[in-house]
Amino acid sequence: MTQKPGKLRAEFRTELPSGWAFDEIEARIGPIRDQLFKQIGQPVRRKEDRRLVTGRGRFTDDFSVPGECYAALVRSPYPHARIKGIDPSAALELPGVLAVYTGVDALADGLGPIxxxxxxxxxxxxxxxxxxxEAPFIGPHLLLPIDKARHVGEAVAVVIADTKARAExxxxxxxxxxxxxxHVTDSLEAIRPGSPRLWDEVPDNTLVCSHFGDADATDAAFQSAAHRVRAKFHINRVTAVTIEPRAALADYDKASARSTLYAGSGGAVRQKRELASVLGIDPDDLRVLSYDVGGNFGARNRVxxxxxxxxxxxRKLERPVKFTATRSEAFLTDYQGRDLHTTVELALDENGQFLAMRADNVSNVGARCVSLSPLSKGSGLITGSxxxxxxxxVARAVFTNTMCTQAYRSSGRPEVTYAIERLVEIAAEQCGFDPIDLRRRNLVSADQMPYRNAVGAIYDSGAYEENMDKAMALFQWPDIAARRDDARARGKLLGVGLANYVESSIGSPVERAEIAVSPDGEVEVVIGTQPSGQGHETSFAQVVADMLQMPVEAVTITLGDTDIVSVGGGSxxxxxxxxxxxxMTMASADLLAEARRRAGAEFGTPAEDLAFEDGAFKCRATNRFLTLSDLSTATAPLAVARTNEMHAPVFPNGTAICEVEIDPDSCQIEITRYASVDDVGRCINPLIVHGQSHGGIAQGVGQAMWEDCAIDPSSGQQIAGSLLDYGMPRADNVPSFDCEIAEVLSPTNPLGIKAGGEGGTTPALATVTLAVLDALRPLGVRDISMPITPERIWQALASAREANMQELVP
Amino acid sequence: MMYAFSYHAPISLSEARKRFEESEDAAYISGGHTLLPTMKNRLAAPSDLVSLGQIEELQGIAVAEGCLTIGAAETHASVAASDAVTGRIPALAGLAGSIGDVQVRHRGTIGGSVANNDPAADYPSAVLALDARLHTSERVIEASDFFQGVYTTALEPGEILTKVGFRIPDTAGYAKMRNPASRYALAAAFVARFGDSVRVAITGASEDGVFRWTEAEERLSKDFSAGALAGLTLNEADMNEDIHASRGYRAHLAALCTRKAVELQGRLTLL
Known part of the structure; x- marks a missing residue:
């Protein structure tokens, strides 16, 4: 199953840009020998768990500094309102209140936008x-606006007091x-002529409009096609609901003129860089600490x-100031996710061969543009697998009077996977093809890899059809008919939904590793990523342990302190x-090269003659050997640093299948079976990857079935402002998953890694929806929108009944 | 964060009453599962909280003369686990065991739930269907007089609900469809049978809170079967509506829950 990167390189199917494939020579790492892998690929138990489950985690609100005071925000109750004035006098009269600041104060102090x-x-x-x-206008994100509030919950003033209660x-x-x-909250409304305008700079609220692919060739293919199908979907808006609400503690040391910010995030280096820019200070005068983070999913990546x-x-008050969001604040003002309107069309020939596709995607970025990643990622993957x-x-991004959206777990990909997989299913039904046969006929085949899709994305590797076959075997696909009968005998409607997916992992291109081996044999690795539950302390240690032939216990991963971590793209x-x-592989190679040089000098033999085995350099002529720790001294520690810039994306892919049972009377829905095969490239730690798959599936199922940042369009208010109304997946909502990891190595990096954190989520919106539609098809239901709650099923059945009645009436 | 308040934990009913009277704007607190979130959201600002958790008169579960009496401060968990309850009215034990989650069931109390009269709470349906008598610090109130609309009861300011005396039925059943987000009742029906007489109470569904479905009772009193309810519907216009369920769906669910509770007597049924 696994292929050596080198083999693939000889079989390029498409012209590849320079630097796309990984080059071991250029990277100065030498060949990576699979036989050295002792830890890589093993289900090593997470090193961080004992700390986290025994209350020794270091989350932001756990930190306190003497003399700290508290911030509370004055937030807009309106979706769109001009600020004619702010009078803080009644607030300032209360005991313990230290200051009230507004946008005017921030501007006077020269603070810039994020x-x-x-x-x-x-x-x-x-x-x-x-x-x-041109470059899009994104709407300057001032800390506090001076002209108007553009969404419900937007902060317009901050109050600092000596206790949290007094601040509030x-x-x-x-x-x-x-x-x-x-105001306007829906993106399709916002682009209608005459809609309320958020920014004078963008009269029609459309900040981005880009075209991709070949319009003429697509039109021509559609004109001559035997079959054409078309559908419109809305992929609903959701929010991350991290267990740890966002929080920060700022401490200013007047003597050194340095600030320290304790703030869990998706990457401290970005926070430091961008916050220093906001404050107009030298980045060296800001230290950001992000240790344990209680959930991110994208919401914490941006400032x-x-x-x-x-x-x-x-800095103004020369007092430490703390802020911890309430759950209500989190629901209103955490960066939210998804919210895409998409219209898709597919042209097929008489045999079901796909000929062409059209898509019109409209992304709701909210009141200002924080990230275009969802629109961008989705655009590159519009044709799916x-x-x-x-x-x-056509890809458009639109301002509305809503909280800003951001990349949310598997940014942009669940949206387009949902669109293409539903469209394929509609095509099968309308044109009379078997949906599995239709997929099989059109999947990108393994021998087409690397494959350039119609909008230019280069899929690096994968065996898509094999994924589908494996997933169907795992799911026991042939048993569906019998299971359907069994469900029917119990009064239940059983449905099955299958989705293939491909996603792109790109991300910030620069990462740096510093590795040091101490004289007592401890290996310290400093890295600029930021876990929020992904187990980096374990899986990263496995990689370095194998590269240096050291035990995994000896390796410690250090992250999250910008005084130690200078460069890093976060997670x-x-x-x-x-x-x-x-x-880390590159830095390990550097470290071994330096150690080899030292060992050669010590032995008085040419360095290249030494063998490296079990963490030691051995002199062939004698029985002498020197371990890495022997070669490190207090005065000359064995320590290296390497920075790498890597642009080529990888394309994790797979197939997932969901089975549901629906009670047609109560409209209650239960997921009874879920299987998936996920090609993550090389899997470093299957225990962790499976955990990621399981969590990812639950998160995708959550969006499909319950989660929804419902907004009342007439008032602009968010309706689901607490867990009473915002439904989340719970342990008893999902079955035990049947997940399998596929490993088709990527040629773009030395270990052949793709990614394993998002593949669970990517197809889940589609699998759940298709399963529900499969179950309800006999009753005449052809469409249903997310989240698929019992209420939505009841409405769909009622509409279908009505339509059937009308058909019967002559 | 809550507004500032004073907290009192009296150990007798009279002391609790006194504390309440002497305070500017007091509220009693039992499990606090409605009051505390409301206070945290700054939607309630009592000057004083008078806890009912330490008062012996509000505790205990007893059976006498065809009546199961539960102290107002008994938690849902203790009701669910009580042999007296499971042995006499298993549907009531099931109801208590279906409220919230483990943490909620170990803090929340029957008295708090009944006195609060949340339109989606479970207990009010059992109180109505089991023709309960509500004992207070001042008097005894019949169930039919107790609930007076959403979050409103016959309790006077300062009056404390002390115990709930349920009439033990021949059989009873409780069926519920839960809100997928909050897991409160979207609609639920408690159906109790006393000889030839049947009482049906619906919670979660109506705009006005818990109510007795008299049309269903009449039919079931003549023919105690789910089939007897065929074609009987509730008026959609009287139902509640939110993002989780429309009026029509709630009316449908209430009727369905009633049929299920008739079919499956002697237990809790979750749809």
Whole structure:
């Protein structure tokens, strides 16, 4: 199953840009010998768990500094309202209140906007631009706005007081003179002429409009096609609901003029860089600490205004300032996810061969643009796992009076996977093809790899049809008919949904590793990724242990302190194992080269004559050997650092199958079976990867069945503002999963890694929806939107009954 | 964060009453599962909280003369696990065991739930269907007089619910469809049979909170079978509506739960 990277390189099917395939020579690492892998591939139990489950985690709110005071925010109750004035006097009269700051104060102090860089910028990302082809206007993200609030919950003033309760009491007394403005919350509404305008710079609210693919060839293919199908979908808006709410503690040391920010995030280095820019200070004057993080899923990757506000306040007041969001604040103002309207069309020939595809994607970025990653990622993967020779895509991003959206677990990919898989199923039904046969006929085949899709993305490797066959075997596909009969005998409707997926992991291109071996045999690795439950302390240690032929227990991973970690892209887009694995492999090679040089000098033999075995350099002529720790001294420690820049994306892929049973009377829905095969490239730790798959599936199922940031369009208010109304997946909602890991090595990096964190989520929206539609098809239901709650099923059945009645009436 | 308040933990009913009267704007607190979240969201700001958790008169579960009496401060977990309850009215034990999650069941109390009269709470349906008598610090109130609309009861300010005396039925059943987010009842029906008389109480569904479905009772009193309810519907216009269930779906669910509770007597049924 596994292929050596070298083998693939000889079989390029498409012209590849330079630097795409990994080159061992150029990277100065030498060949990686699989036989040295003792830890890689093993289900090593997570080193971090004992600490985390015995209350020794270091989460942000666990930190306190003497003299700390607290911040509370004054937030907009309106989706769109002009700020005519802010009167803090009643708040300032309360005891213990230290300050009230507004946007005017921030501007006077020269604070800048958060320098979000929303346009993905690796060499392989699709190019998103404004309608005129220029860089898009993103809406400056000031810490506090001075002109108007653009979404419910937007902070317009911050109150600092000596206790949290006093800060909150005072925040209620800040008097904001509001002038309500007309608002718009849905992106399709927002692009209609005459819709309320959020930013004068973007009169039609459309900040991005880009075309990809070949419009003429696509039109021609559609014109001559035997079959054409078309569908419209909305992939609903969700939020991360991290167990640990976002929190920060800012401490200012006047003597050194340095600030320290304790703030869990998706990567401390970005937080430091961007917050220093907001404050207008030298980045060296800001230290950011991000240790244990209680959930991220993308929501914590970007800077939050509260972090800047408390840093600023702590410097002005020369007091430490803390902020911990309430669950209500998290629901309103955590960066949210998804929210894509998509219209897709597929052209097929008379045999079911896909000929062409059209897509029109409209992404709701919220009140200002924090990230275009969802739109960008989705654009590159519009054709999914299928060979569709030509395609044309219009990708638009639109401002609305809602909280900003951000990359959310598997940014952009579940959206387009949902669209293509539903479209394929619709095509099968409308044109009379078997849905599995239709998929099989059109899947990108293993011998087409590397495969360039119709919008230019280069799929690195994979055996898509094999994934589908394996998943169907795992699911016991031939038993479906019998299981359906059994369910029917119990009064239940059984449905099965299958989805193939391919996703791209790109992410920030630069990563750095520092590795040091101490004289007592401890290996310390400093790396710039940021786990929030992914087990980096274990899987990274496995890689370094094998590279240095040391025990995994000897390796410690250090991350999250910007005074130690100078460079690093953080954790997002499934980048961490691949980027860290690659640069740690490179740094290990550097370390071994230096150790070899030292050993050669010690033995007085040419370094290249030494053998390296079991963590020691051995002199062939004698029985002498020197371990890495022998070669490290207090005065000359064995220590290296390597920075690597890597742009080529990888394309994790797989197949997932969901089975549901629906009670047609109560409309209750139960997931009774779930199988998946996920090609993650080389799997470093199957225990961790399976955990990621399971969590990813639950998260995708959550969106498909319950989760929804429902917004009342007339008031602009979020309806689901607490866990009473925002439904989450629970342990008793999902069955035991049947997951299998496939390992088709990627030629783009030395270990052949793809990614394993998002593949569970990517197809789950589609599998659940298709399973429900399969179950309800006999009753005449052809469409249902997410989240598929019992209420939605009841409505769908009622509509289908009504339609059937009308058909019967002559 | 909550507004500031004073906390009292009296050990007798009279002391609790006194504390309440002497405070500017007091609230009793039992399990606190409605009050505390409300206070945390700054939607309630009592000056004083008077805890009912330490008062012996509010505790205990006893059976006498065809009546199962449960102290108002008994937790859902203790009701669910009580032999007296499981032995006499297993549907009531099942109901208690289906409230919230483990943590909620070990803090939340029957008295708190009944006195609060949340329109989606479980206990009010059992109180109505089991023709309970509500004992208070001042008097005894019949179930039919107790519930007076959403979050409203016959309790006067300062009056404390002390125990709930359920009439032990021949058989009873409770069926519930849960809200997928909160797991409160989207709709639920408690159906109890006393000889030829049947009582049906619906919770979760109506805009006005718990109610007796008299049409269903009439039919079931003549023919105690799910089939007897065929074609009987609730008026959609009287139902509650939110993002989780429309009026029509709630009316459908309430009727379905009633049929299930008739079919499956002697237990809790989760749809």
């Amino acid at each position: 320098p979000h860089s929303p346009v993905p910028s690796t060499k392989f990302d699709v190019r998103l631009t404004a309608p005129d082809g 009491d005072a925040a209620e007394r800040v008097d904001v003179d509001w002038e309500e403005l007309p 939050y205004v509260e972090f800047g506000l408390i840093l600023w306040a702590s 299928y060979h569709i020779p030509v395609a044309h895509l 997002h887009s499934g980048r961490s194992m691949r980027h860290a694995g690659t640069v």
